[in-house]
Amino acid sequence: MVRRHELTDEQWQAIEPLLPPSGASGRPRVDDRRVINGMLFKAKPGVAWRDLPERYGPWKTVYNRFWRWSRNGTLTMLVSRVRVIAEAIDELDREVSVDSSIVRAHQHAAGARRRPAGHTGGPSPRRAHRTS
Numbered sequence: 001m002v003r004r005h006e007l008t009d010e011q012w013q014a015i016e017p018l019l020p021p022s023g024a025s026g027r028p029r030v031d032d033r034r035v036i037n038g039m040l041f042k043a044k045p046g047v048a049w050r051d052l053p054e055r056y057g058p059w060k061t062v063y064n065r066f067w068r069w070s071r072n073g074t075l076t077m078l079v080s081r082v083r084v085i086a087e088a089i090d091e092l093d094r095e096v097s098v099d100s101s102i103v104r105a106h107q108h109a110a111g112a113r114r115r116p117a118g119h120t121g122g123p124s125p126r127r128a129h130r131t132s
Contacts, residue, residue: 005044006037018081020074030061038062 007015012033022029038056042049052059069075 005041
């Protein structure tokens with residue numbers, strides 16, 4: 001079952017040959033697909049590393065692989081190669097997201113009428129009323 005923010009079988013088949021081979025001897029490397037799915041989960045909803053679901057393995061493993069691959073250029077290379085493949089088969093989704101949150105300005109930045117320079121705050125001086 002493919003969950004949200006996870007690679008489908010077709011996506012994994014396209015990405016798997018692009019990954020670097022395991023360079024360390026000894027203990028076998030944790031499943032790359034599971035770790036990449038953990039990275040994608042972290043990137044989409046923006047959860048903290050420690051809050052990754054257990055199905056992606058230990059959060060520290062996902063974080064260490066992400067950190068190492070981002071430092072040595074593996075992630076940059078992977079994204080650029082996947083982008084070339086997606087453009088070649090016309091599957092690249094060029095969607096732009098614009099934040100529409102509200103930003104409140106301070107009252108002095110709101111374009112209110114300026115008072116004379118001598119006014120220091122407090123109640124405004126009374127104006128003389130005209131009598132007709």
